[in-house]
Amino acid sequence: MIQKEMVVNLNKQLNLELFSSNLYLQMSAWCNDNKLSEGCKFFKQQSNEEINHMHRLFDYLNDSGNLPRIGAIDKPPKHFPSFKDIIQFSYEHEKMISEKINKLSHYAIEIKDYLTFHFLEWYVSEQYEEEKIFKSILDRIDLMRTETNGLYFIDQSLKNIRKI
Ligand SMILES: [Fe+2]
Secondary structure: OOOHHHHHHHHHHHHHHHHHHHHHHHHHHHHHHOOOHHHHHHHHHHHHHHHHHHHHHHHHHHHOOOOOOOOOOOOOOOOOOOHHHHHHHHHHHHHHHHHHHHHHHHHHHHOOOHHHHHHHHHHHHHHHHHHHHHHHHHHHHHHHHHOOOOHHHHHHHHHHHOOO
């Protein structure tokens, strides 16, 4: 049995995952509009992953006899100054989500809801991956901005000359 306050918090997280999905879908559209075809695919995939995050919460609430509540989802921003801004925005967004998950996990321990704590562990690892992905893209962008000849591409080319 999940306590009422925890159900409310899990529902909030569910709706936040929906917002994340919409945010990345909007970013996918921005990429397409700016002729970034791989970025368009990448963010569409991110958007689908967020739907999966939402569905996990939806199923957990359903399966534990609680009613998932879909609320009004805020409109995501649609204007971004640059691709780097999109990645930076995504990175900050994921850090905020990680904080929410950590708070939920902490709360689960506090109220001795070990089942929900166990359920949330998957999200803790997933957030580590999400943050890592966006940070790695930011690092690549920074490398390209600091080396006129594109240090990133030089670094990538090393894999072709590595001895097997
Ligand atoms: Fe998520």
